[in-house]
Amino acid sequence: MSIQSLTAKQLRQAANLKEKIASLENELSQLLGSSTTTAAKAPKKRRGMSAAGRARVAAAQKARWAKIHAAKSSVKTKPAKKRKMSAAARAKLSKLAKARWAKAKATGKKTL
8 A cells, every 4th residue: 555545644643653652662662761763773883803813814814825836846847949940841831831822823713
């Protein structure tokens, strides 16, 4: 049921009930000596980590990384030598490529 569909009499009755609730809450807060509405609106306190705690966590992480990197560095292998093509092999490939391009130009086709 929406507010627009309520009659004037029902709206007045709802307003009266709301006023009674507010006055009862005020009376209760005076009896208890504290406000119940402000306690409900108070933001939750975030729990943080102290600087010393963060330092301990950082030190532990650095120790873990150092252990991993120490294990990797102890198993060093020689890097593979790059293979070099001989001048004769390079010349042979060049000759074959030139022949392929000459044939393609002769037929008029472009091949990749």
